[in-house]
Amino acid sequence: MLEHYLTAFSTIFLPQNLLALCLGGLWGLMAGALPGISTSMGVVLLTPFTYSMSPLTAFTILVSAYCGGITGGSITSILFGIPGEPSSVPTVIEGHSLAKQGRAAYALWVFLLCSIGGGLFSVFVMMAATPLIANFALQFGPPEYFGLTMLGLSVVSGLSGGSVLKGLISCLFGIFLATIGTDGITGVERFTFGTTILLGGISFITAMVGLLAVSEILIEAEEPFQQYKGSVDYKGMRGEMPRVSEFKRHWLILTKSPIIGTVIGALPGAGATIAAFLAYGEAARSSKNPEKFGHGAVDGLMAAECANNASTGGSMTILLSLGIPGSNTTAMLIAAFMIHGLQPGPLLLGQRPDIVYGIFVAMLMANLFLLGLTIIGIRLFLQLNRLPYSVFSVAIMILCVVGAFGLSNNMDDIYLMFLFGLIGYYMRKYSFPIAPAVLGLVLGNLAELSLRRTLLLSLGDPLILISRPISAILLAASIFSILYPLFKRPKALKSV
Amino acid sequence: MKKNEIVPTLIIIAFFGLMLIHAMGLRFVKRFGEMGSGFWPILILAAAFLLSILLLISHLIKFQRERKQAPEERSTSSEEGIDLKNRRKRLALSVVCLLGYILLMPWIGFVLSTLLYVFAFILALGERRRLILAISPFLVTGLTVIVFAKLILMPLPRGVDIFAAFSRLIY
Numbered sequence: 001m002l003e004h005y006l007t008a009f010s011t012i013f014l015p016q017n018l019l020a021l022c023l024g025g026l027w028g029l030m031a032g033a034l035p036g037i038s039t040s041m042g043v044v045l046l047t048p049f050t051y052s053m054s055p056l057t058a059f060t061i062l063v064s065a066y067c068g069g070i071t072g073g074s075i076t077s078i079l080f081g082i083p084g085e086p087s088s089v090p091t092v093i094e095g096h097s098l099a100k101q102g103r104a105a106y107a108l109w110v111f112l113l114c115s116i117g118g119g120l121f122s123v124f125v126m127m128a129a130t131p132l133i134a135n136f137a138l139q140f141g142p143p144e145y146f147g148l149t150m151l152g153l154s155v156v157s158g159l160s161g162g163s164v165l166k167g168l169i170s171c172l173f174g175i176f177l178a179t180i181g182t183d184g185i186t187g188v189e190r191f192t193f194g195t196t197i198l199l200g201g202i203s204f205i206t207a208m209v210g211l212l213a214v215s216e217i218l219i220e221a222e223e224p225f226q227q228y229k230g231s232v233d234y235k236g237m238r239g240e241m242p243r244v245s246e247f248k249r250h251w252l253i254l255t256k257s258p259i260i261g262t263v264i265g266a267l268p269g270a271g272a273t274i275a276a277f278l279a280y281g282e283a284a285r286s287s288k289n290p291e292k293f294g295h296g297a298v299d300g301l302m303a304a305e306c307a308n309n310a311s312t313g314g315s316m317t318i319l320l321s322l323g324i325p326g327s328n329t330t331a332m333l334i335a336a337f338m339i340h341g342l343q344p345g346p347l348l349l350g351q352r353p354d355i356v357y358g359i360f361v362a363m364l365m366a367n368l369f370l371l372g373l374t375i376i377g378i379r380l381f382l383q384l385n386r387l388p389y390s391v392f393s394v395a396i397m398i399l400c401v402v403g404a405f406g407l408s409n410n411m412d413d414i415y416l417m418f419l420f421g422l423i424g425y426y427m428r429k430y431s432f433p434i435a436p437a438v439l440g441l442v443l444g445n446l447a448e449l450s451l452r453r454t455l456l457l458s459l460g461d462p463l464i465l466i467s468r469p470i471s472a473i474l475l476a477a478s479i480f481s482i483l484y485p486l487f488k489r490p491k492a493l494k495s496v
Numbered sequence: 497m498k499k500n501e502i503v504p505t506l507i508i509i510a511f512f513g514l515m516l517i518h519a520m521g522l523r524f525v526k527r528f529g530e531m532g533s534g535f536w537p538i539l540i541l542a543a544a545f546l547l548s549i550l551l552l553i554s555h556l557i558k559f560q561r562e563r564k565q566a567p568e569e570r571s572t573s574s575e576e577g578i579d580l581k582n583r584r585k586r587l588a589l590s591v592v593c594l595l596g597y598i599l600l601m602p603w604i605g606f607v608l609s610t611l612l613y614v615f616a617f618i619l620a621l622g623e624r625r626r627l628i629l630a631i632s633p634f635l636v637t638g639l640t641v642i643v644f645a646k647l648i649l650m651p652l653p654r655g656v657d658i659f660a661a662f663s664r665l666i667y
Contacts, residue, residue, distance in 0.1 A: 045648075165547060165550060165551050165554070166551065168547055169508070169544055169547050169548055172540050172541075172543055172544035172547065173544065175540045176512075176515065176537065176540050176541060179536060179537045179540065183533040185530075185533075186532065186533045188522060188533040190519075190522060190537060191515065191518065191519075191537070214594075217590075218587060218590055218591065221586055221587060221590040221620070221621060222583040222584075222586050222587045223583075223586075388625075388628055388632075389621075390617075390618035390621045390622070390623035390628065390632075391614075391618060391623075391628060391632045391635075391636065393617075393621065394613070394614050394617045394618055394621075394632070394636060395636050397594065397617065398610060398613075398614070398636060398640055399640075401597070401598065402640060402644050402650070402652070405650075405652070405653075406644070406648075406650050409650070409651050411601065411602050411653065414598050414601075415598060418594060418595065418598055422591070425587075426504065430501060430504050444540075451531070451536070452530065452531050452535075452536070455530070455531055456530055460530075
């Protein structure tokens with residue numbers, strides 16, 4: 001094994017591979033940061049350019065873009081409040097709140113260090129425990145997935161801010177939005193009202209950009225011009241680095257979140273979004289100051305960033321060991337393997353150890369390179385922040401419009417984004433938390449499909465959910481997660 | 497809790513109620529063990545409907561309690577009224593600009609609609625510096641077209657007829 005690692009390290013330091021690491025990382029950062037270009041789309045756009053490359057150089061640039069994409073989604077989230085990726089929503093909530101309080105550089109440092117830390121942790125886990133995690137993930141059937149989504153949804157009480165009731169209504173609204181469109185099992189149209197615009201359902205990015213970014217610009221537009229605070233206060237990253245003692249204080253979150261991220265990343269179809277929300281919700285549940293969540297909670301930002309980057313190693317683990325994609329992006333990577341005449345799965349490690357160990361080392365190096373590359377990326381995006389307030393806000397709005405359009409090159413997504421912008425505006429005005437709605441939208445579809453598949457499997461017997469140990473544990477944990485904050489919340493927050 | 501939270505809650509109840517009635521029309525059970533397309537939406541909407549009613553009740557109770565405690569507090573000063581009016585005006589202008597932008601875009605193309613939108617929106621926000629008003633529409637539109645249409649090759653809307661011909665000159 002050691003000789004494979006030595007060979008992989010000596011290969012990765014070849015000039016072409018180092019260049020691939022840099023270019024892939026920068027491309028991924030840009031793709032992740034711009035709404036409308038997802039990490040998976042960034043990897044897809046890059047794949048054709050890898051035809052003529054050697055397989056290891058090709059995978060070096062692709063995995064670097066993958067890691068960069070997951071990291072990049074948080075740059076625009078913190079600076080401008082626009083989630084580049086669905087997994088960046090908790091970062092928008094906490095990171096952008098910190099930025100608006102004049103602590104943008106601090107939030108960027110926390111994001112950067114936690115992202116890289118989470119990413120490196122998952123790479124080491126990938127190297128050490130690939131077969132172990134893969135076998136665990138294989139035990140997950142529809143009942144376990146239902147338990148997992150319920151656990152994901154149960155963090156709603158932690159995301160609700162002042163009113164759990166409003167948080168629950170917001171979450172149910174999100175789950176309802178996820179049911180719109182053609183039913184994946186029966187093909188029946190639901191809540192489309194005869195229009196084609198809703199046939200394909202509501203895309204996460206459209207809804208999120210509308211609910212989070214457009215609504216915020218509308219809220220800011222109400223303010224008198226002199227008081228307008230569209231951009232964030234940023235003086236420089238020097239001197240703003242968090243102290244070691246702060247990380248020490250949050251050691252438990254910094255330990256739990258990468259583990260959650262890696263394990264969730266290793267579950268087929270789960271990916272960075274569920275990982276980020278679960279870790280964020282867990283941080284909210286166990287926090288000593290749950291009232292800070294939604295208003296710039298550093299522990300929430302740490303949890304989400306550690307988990308979403310840690311999911312990359314988990315996803316790659318089951319891709320390499322079983323050939324199963326853990327996320328959209330790793331599904332795209334299967335195509336890249338095929339292009340180079342390789343089949344990811346149990347045989348790959350024996351047949352082409354140079355590729356597998358090369359990918360391990362490439363991911364390790366990509367995470368280290370991202371430390372520097374992200375600072376370059378932040379500087380590039382900060383140029384937008386220097387614009388006058390009015391131009392800045394219009395630039396962000398156009399970025400939202402183009403991002404929504406870019407999803408399927410269709411005007412319908414822009415109209416939906418506008419509608420969600422208005423809905424988000426009124427939700428903010430009447431203190432309905434937005435994060436639970438996004439959570440419901442993201443997890444609603446998976447929850448419904450896994451429940452229906454479970455009941456098909458058991459011929460309609462719901463007891464299957466508690467007769468299988470993993471799903472029973474997950475469901476019990478989700479009930480505990482919903483009820484615990486209700487009893488733990490300070491009296492002042494129990495008002496509604 | 498304010499009186500003005502009661503009306504939105506009633507709207508939310510009506511929305512979930514209407515959707516629930518619509519969901520009842522979806523096929524419920526298809527074959528043994530299958531929940532059908534309607535089961536999950538009915539479950540979700542019924543829960544949302546009930547929770548919204550609970551929210552309304554809690555609002556009404558708090559409204560009554562607050563009215564008993566401070567009956568004279570609700571008169572608003574004329575300054576607050578003017579501020580509210582101005583806020584609503586700025587919001588309405590921003591929404592109209594955005595709506596006009598997205599409705600015009602398929603007809604006159606991305607470039608022209610963005611030029612108009614940038615100018616109108618920053619004017620609506622209160623920007624009065626002539627240099628910014630003159631330069632920013634071209635700067636923002638130009639950069640967007642270079643990044644998205646030229647580099648990423650995103651097929652941004654070109655418009656129809658003469659506008660499509662104009663857009664093709666650029667991207």
